[in-house]
Amino acid sequence: MDKLGAAANSSEKKRMAEYFMLSSRYEFMFWEQAYRLESWPV
Amino acid sequence: MAEKFSTQLRRRGERIWRAIEGHSFLRELHAGTLPMNRFTYFILQDYVYLLDFAQVLCQGGAKSPDLETLELFARHALGAVEVERSFHTSFGKSLGLSRQQLDGVPKGPITQAYISHLQSVARSGTLGSWSPQFFLVTGFMERWDVASTESAPTSRKFIGSGSRLMHPNRFGSRCGSRFN
Numbered sequence: 001m002d003k004l005g006a007a008a009n010s011s012e013k014k015r016m017a018e019y020f021m022l023s024s025r026y027e028f029m030f031w032e033q034a035y036r037l038e039s040w041p042v
Numbered sequence: 043m044a045e046k047f048s049t050q051l052r053r054r055g056e057r058i059w060r061a062i063e064g065h066s067f068l069r070e071l072h073a074g075t076l077p078m079n080r081f082t083y084f085i086l087q088d089y090v091y092l093l094d095f096a097q098v099l100c101q102g103g104a105k106s107p108d109l110e111t112l113e114l115f116a117r118h119a120l121g122a123v124e125v126e127r128s129f130h131t132s133f134g135k136s137l138g139l140s141r142q143q144l145d146g147v148p149k150g151p152i153t154q155a156y157i158s159h160l161q162s163v164a165r166s167g168t169l170g171s172w173s174p175q176f177f178l179v180t181g182f183m184e185r186w187d188v189a190s191t192e193s194a195p196t197s198r199k200f201i202g203s204g205s206r207l208m209h210p211n212r213f214g215s216r217c218g219s220r221f222n
Contacts, residue, residue, distance in 0.1 A: 013047065016047075016051075017050075017051060017054065019163055020051050020054075020055060021054060021055060021058075022159060023156075023159070023160070024055045024058040024059065025058060026152065026155065026156040026159060027058075027062060027156075028058055028061055028062050028065070029152045029155075029156070030087070030091070030152055030153070030156060031062060031065045031067045031068065031084075032065070032067075032152070033083075033087065033150050033151070033152040033153070034067055034080055034081075034083045034084035034087060035065070035066055035067040035080055037079065037080060037083050038150055038151055038152065039150065039151075040150075040151055
């Protein structure tokens with residue numbers, strides 16, 4: 001990954017970091033969803 | 043020397059990872075107090091998630107600039123497929139669900155959102171722009187390892203002799219090791 005990171009320009013790196021953080025949050029919510037037995041509200 | 047990109051990302055995501063490691067689901071799973079219906083919900087959502095995730099990995103393979111990257115994506119895609127297969131034989135049976143029933147499990151709201159996010163990034167972005175989340179997610183694919191630890195009485199009835207074992211404390215470091 002550092003190979004790809006080194007090749008990326010700064011706007012690409014910014015986007016990489018945004019995707020990364022968003023995926024991390026979804027991952028948390030995946031566990032949360034199961035804990036809460038979440039269903040669609042409508 | 044500038045900080046490595048993977049180190050920067052790891053630092054930024056640390057708070058979220060800690061929150062996952064300390065989540066009530068995992069704590070109760072390992073304490074053996076997690077209610078069975080929550081565990082079952084998790085398994086079924088993980089199952090439907092993996093079906094789509096394997097396909098996203100294949101898109102990564104198609105965008106790979108070199109043999110090593112292609113191999114990495116192909117291996118993880120195959121890994122996801124193999125987990126799916128073992129679901130059919132172990133969990134499906136334990137839960138009394140046929141393969142058709144497993145495949146027909148409706149995605150929960152977060153499963154749907156998470157998968158849509160991965161698919162849209164895989165479709166639109168360059169490999170470079172979405173590789174960090176790939177490394178993250180393959181790290182988290184180990185969530186199955188976390189859930190199937192033998193120390194968890196809730197899940198014990200599901201565990202086959204060959205299952206991969208892992209302690210939750212090692213969760214973060216395991217993810218990190220995929221990272222560089």
